[in-house]
Amino acid sequence: MATNKASIANVYYNDQLAGTLQKDGRIYTFIYDDAYRIADGRPISITMPLRAEPYKSDILFPVFTNMLSEGANKKMQCRMLKIDENDYFRLLLATTRQDSIGPITVKETL
Incomplete structure (x- = not known):
């Protein structure tokens, strides 16, 4: 399900707000x-x-793409979360809110 509405997420580094990530149409901004x-x-x-x-x-941005699952794990996550496999931004928001590997977490702003 594609949308033209801008999506904004807060990016945390070791639980400290580091910045914002936005997707507006086909443009990503950090x-x-x-x-x-x-x-x-x-x-x-x-x-x-x-x-x-x-x-x-x-x-x-590669720093965020590298946080996503690949292969069979990605397929399973997308199927369970009902997210298109090519919608990296929605998958990032759904899977990196907590317990991600490394210091970065991404949480959608409401």
């Missing part, structure tokens, strides 16, 4: 939270160093 950046927090990825300017891409 921007670091000012307080996190000014406090000299850790970058969420070596390819996304701390900066005030937003990161924009027409694909989901």
